[in-house]
Amino acid sequence: xxxxxxxxNILRVDLSEEKVSTEPINxxxxxxxxxxxxxxxxxxxxxxxxxxxxxxxxxxxxxWTGPLVGTMVPLxxxxxVITKSPLSGTFLDTYAGGYFGPELxxxxxxxxxxxxKAPKPSYLWVNDGKAEIRDAKGVWGKDxxxxxxxxxxxxxxxxxxxxxxGQAGEKLSRIAGxxxxxxxxxxxxGAGAVFGSKNLKxxxxxxxxxxxxxxxxEFVKMAKHMLKTDVVDNPEHAGLVTDGTPIIVDMSxxxxxxxxxxxHSGQFDGYQGIDSDALKNRVFVRKKACFGCGIACGSxxxxxxxxxxxxxxxxxxxxxxxxxxxxxxxxxxxxxxxxAEDCDRLxxxxxxxxxxVGFAMxxxxxxxxxxxxxGGLDLRFGNEExxxxxxxxxxxxxxxxxxxxxxxxxxxxxxxxxxxxKLVIHSKGSEYPAYDPRGSIGMALAYATSDRGADHNRAWxxxxxxxxxxxxxxTEGKAAICHEEQMMKSYKWSMIFCDFYGVSxxxxxxxxxxxxxxxxxxxxxxxxxxxVWNLVRAFNVREGFLRKDDSMPExxxxxxxxxxxxxxxxxxxxxxxxxxxxYYKLWGxxxxxxxxxxxxxEAGLQEILGELDYLK
Amino acid sequence: MSKGLKADVEKCTGCxxxxxVCSAHHTGKFNPSESRINVLDMFPEPGxxxxxxxIHCDEHPCVEACPAEAIKLNEELGVYYVDREECTGCxxxxxxxxxDGCWMxxxxxxxxxxxxxxxxxxxxxxxxxxxxKR
Numbered sequence: 001x002x003x004x005x006x007x008x009n010i011l012r013v014d015l016s017e018e019k020v021s022t023e024p025i026n027x028x029x030x031x032x033x034x035x036x037x038x039x040x041x042x043x044x045x046x047x048x049x050x051x052x053x054x055x056x057x058x059x060x061x062x063x064w065t066g067p068l069v070g071t072m073v074p075l076x077x078x079x080x081v082i083t084k085s086p087l088s089g090t091f092l093d094t095y096a097g098g099y100f101g102p103e104l105x106x107x108x109x110x111x112x113x114x115x116x117k118a119p120k121p122s123y124l125w126v127n128d129g130k131a132e133i134r135d136a137k138g139v140w141g142k143d144x145x146x147x148x149x150x151x152x153x154x155x156x157x158x159x160x161x162x163x164x165x166g167q168a169g170e171k172l173s174r175i176a177g178x179x180x181x182x183x184x185x186x187x188x189x190g191a192g193a194v195f196g197s198k199n200l201k202x203x204x205x206x207x208x209x210x211x212x213x214x215x216x217x218e219f220v221k222m223a224k225h226m227l228k229t230d231v232v233d234n235p236e237h238a239g240l241v242t243d244g245t246p247i248i249v250d251m252s253x254x255x256x257x258x259x260x261x262x263x264h265s266g267q268f269d270g271y272q273g274i275d276s277d278a279l280k281n282r283v284f285v286r287k288k289a290c291f292g293c294g295i296a297c298g299s300x301x302x303x304x305x306x307x308x309x310x311x312x313x314x315x316x317x318x319x320x321x322x323x324x325x326x327x328x329x330x331x332x333x334x335x336x337x338x339x340a341e342d343c344d345r346l347x348x349x350x351x352x353x354x355x356x357v358g359f360a361m362x363x364x365x366x367x368x369x370x371x372x373x374x375g376g377l378d379l380r381f382g383n384e385e386x387x388x389x390x391x392x393x394x395x396x397x398x399x400x401x402x403x404x405x406x407x408x409x410x411x412x413x414x415x416x417x418x419x420x421x422k423l424v425i426h427s428k429g430s431e432y433p434a435y436d437p438r439g440s441i442g443m444a445l446a447y448a449t450s451d452r453g454a455d456h457n458r459a460w461x462x463x464x465x466x467x468x469x470x471x472x473x474x475t476e477g478k479a480a481i482c483h484e485e486q487m488m489k490s491y492k493w494s495m496i497f498c499d500f501y502g503v504s505x506x507x508x509x510x511x512x513x514x515x516x517x518x519x520x521x522x523x524x525x526x527x528x529x530x531x532v533w534n535l536v537r538a539f540n541v542r543e544g545f546l547r548k549d550d551s552m553p554e555x556x557x558x559x560x561x562x563x564x565x566x567x568x569x570x571x572x573x574x575x576x577x578x579x580x581x582x583y584y585k586l587w588g589x590x591x592x593x594x595x596x597x598x599x600x601x602e603a604g605l606q607e608i609l610g611e612l613d614y615l616k
Numbered sequence: 617m618s619k620g621l622k623a624d625v626e627k628c629t630g631c632x633x634x635x636x637v638c639s640a641h642h643t644g645k646f647n648p649s650e651s652r653i654n655v656l657d658m659f660p661e662p663g664x665x666x667x668x669x670x671i672h673c674d675e676h677p678c679v680e681a682c683p684a685e686a687i688k689l690n691e692e693l694g695v696y697y698v699d700r701e702e703c704t705g706c707x708x709x710x711x712x713x714x715x716d717g718c719w720m721x722x723x724x725x726x727x728x729x730x731x732x733x734x735x736x737x738x739x740x741x742x743x744x745x746x747x748x749k750r
Contacts, residue, residue, distance in 0.1 A: 181657075183659065210639065219640075286629075287629045290631070292636060294744030296629035296745070
């Protein structure tokens with residue numbers, strides 16, 4: 001092992017042939033793309049045939065760490081699942097914190113690349129440089145709480161880390177995520193269904209190899225200093241330390257962008273039942289951190305009495321409180337804890353599941369679906385009892401509506417017809433996270449141009465326009481924010497930092513050098529970011545995505561919000577198109593949103609030019 | 617009165633920074649499996665974090681149990697440490713410790729336990745929530 005943060009090894013798994021092998025990491029690509037998102041994207045671009053059905057054995061499923069993961073660099077404990085999304089059909093990178101990422105590295109691998117389909121349900125056991133494909137019959141059909149427990153027993157390590165799927169992924173739900181450390185989820189885009197399609201229940205890791213860096217004593221000194229000054233004492237992290245993401249509920253209510261009753265309002269009368277105070281006063285047990293994090297934004301929550309007594313989860317986080325709370329008309333944090341726990345257990349993305357249930361409630365109230373479709377449930381907005389049964393119905397595909405929603409809200413609407421498609425708030429089939437663009441116009445662009453379908457973790461203009469002192473309805477500067485942030489997040493996710501570490505580019509470069517021994521500065525990181533974002537865009541273009549797919553749902557224009565600061569507000573199509581055109585120009589893409597030859601060359605992507613038909 | 621670390625475990629978030637820095641200090645690598653403090657996150661039940669480490673108890677049954685006399689006194693600090701050169705890896709200390717305070721290195725060839733880093737415990741210095749005290 002070189003002392004440069006990398007283990008140097010990739011674990012190759014061919015499930016069809018039931019073979020595992022180890023190969024050295026491509027060092028040239030590692031220098032160009034670092035790890036995580038970037039390096040994973042480079043391998044996927046190379047190894048996935050365009051047009052592949054995401055749920056076929058030909059899809060490539062990979063799990064990536066990065067050179068910083070498992071070191072003492074704060075807030076880099078993450079891993080990312082990279083594959084083609086069964087929900088959006090785009091490139092998919094979906095992340096989770098917890099402890100699994102570092103453990104995979106300690107077990108000797110920077111990444112695992114899985115191909116084919118196992119002849120029977122299987123799991124992968126990775127331990128100190130070795131791996132084996134094992135029979136998963138003891139855990140197939142079991143939820144992820146139970147699965148973790150049983151697999152730890154099977155491998156004989158009570159502290160082994162487990163990333164896997166619940167019933168939702170097994171049943172190929174396109175909104176199934178990967179659950180690790182029981183409550184940490186690589187949730188978005190349907191990565192769980194890709195596991196399921198390969199008959200892969202879980203990856204179990206335990207390792208004692210450790211991670212080495214060039215100058216450990218200097219490194220520890222630096223890391224101690226940074227942990228204190230840049231993490232613990234950093235005022236930017238204060239809200240995360242005291243409250244975590246639930247603090248955003250009140251901010252969104254005030255800005256009137258809190259999705260409510262399937263996006264029919266930006267304000268929720270019952271918001272105080274699901275906000276940070278509700279969490280702290282009613283269900284909070286203790287603060288919980290991911291590996292190597294001095295912030296501990298997570299809260300372990302448990303319901304103490306009432307109909308949801310005994311339910312527990314880590315969170316619920318803001319997105320869950322928004323989509324699975326206010327957007328379903330649910331004003332009881334205890335019900336949301338139950339919903340979130342079930343999503344963790346069953347392996348469902350709380351954003352997509354919450355959005356799907358909100359959509360179902362909307363069409364139930366409109367009479368499009370009835371109790372015949374819902375297994376007798378009175379699926380009105382705010383009906384906690386019916387709501388709490390939905391994750392299981394989706395994961396198990398029981399009842400007509402459960403089976404339909406397992407495909408994601410858009411596919412469900414298409415199957416139902418009757419003009420319900422316009423009620424689904426999404427881009428590229430990926431349900432919107434919990435920031436209404438009608439009070440943060442920049443988010444319309446951020447969602448439309450997110451590489452994995454609508455998402456909040458690629459650019460977050462809402463910070464300045466709705467929560468800050470910017471103008472929420474002016475298009476000015478919004479394209480620039482998206483361009484700038486997507487570039488930054490592209491290298492931040494390649495390293496792989498947590499979103500919540502307000503780390504400067506200069507410090508990221510400093511960490512990179514301390515871990516790898518290689519030179520870096522903020523400009524170099526920007527170049528990596530541009531390379532990664534253009535590569536992923538090229539991937540999506542190769543899959544057939546064009547300007548028409550960088551879309552905004554019709555209701556954002558036609559249905560003004562009813563109350564508060566966003567009363568009467570909507571997003572005009574012309575304003576949206578104007579931002580999009582400006583955005584393409586900033587990235588050096590043509591009018592269809594395709595990176596030009598020159599842009600790709602400048603980004604150092606000469607070697608993929610031949611793969612792109614539109615350049616021929 | 618034990619001379620070891622004190623922990624307010626209710627405040628512990630399970631971040632493992634103590635174990636990360638401990639392993640770096642003792643092994644020159646980031647490798648929590650070789651740490652002298654062990655953080656157990658136990659969720660969903662009982663929903664707690666447990667910290668295992670040598671509390672440097674007054675009785676020190678490990679010292680008496682060691683057939684190789686490999687657990688020696690650091691006279692300056694008044695605490696016992698494992699002399700890796702002399703440890704035979706028999707595991708007698710691990711078995712006899714009532715506090716789950718020592719365990720085998722992953723190589724299974726010698727026992728490891730807290731030695732207070734020669735007087736400046738690294739974990740105490742880095743703990744972001746002030747859980748650990750000397």
